[in-house]
Amino acid sequence: MGEGAAVELYKAYYDKGASAGKRICEDALAAKATAGTEVSPVGIIGYYYPATVYVAENGMLYCVHEYESDVRVFADVEEILAYELQVHRPIRIERRR
Secondary structure: OOHHHHHHHHHHHHOOOOHHHHHHHHHHHHHHHHHOOOEEEEEEEOOOOOEEEEEEOOOOEEEEEOOOOOEEEEOOHHHHHHHHHHHOOOOOOOOOO
16 A cells, blocks of 8 residues: 555544544454454545455455445455455456467
8 A cells, every 4th residue: 555545544534523533443343342442544545446454453455345335354464465466356357479
C-alpha cells in the first residue's frame, strides 16, 4: 500500500464524518465485535473486491469486504492472499499473435 493510500485510510478511519470514514468505522465495529478486542486498520487488499484489513490486539488479521457481512479471520497475510486468490480467481488472459 502506497503512502498516499495509507494516509487516506488513516483519515477515513479517524474522520467519522466522511462517507468513507463512516463505512470504515462500521467495518471496524464489525471487526472489533468478531475479535472481542480493539482493532486498528492496517490496509486495504484487493482491487475489484477490496477488503479493509484490521489487526487486533491478539495479532490476528480481520478482513471486512463491502459485499458480505462476514468478517474473515486470518493468522497472517499469506492466508489472506491465498483466500482472495481462491475465491476471486484471476481472469484468464490469452496473448494474440
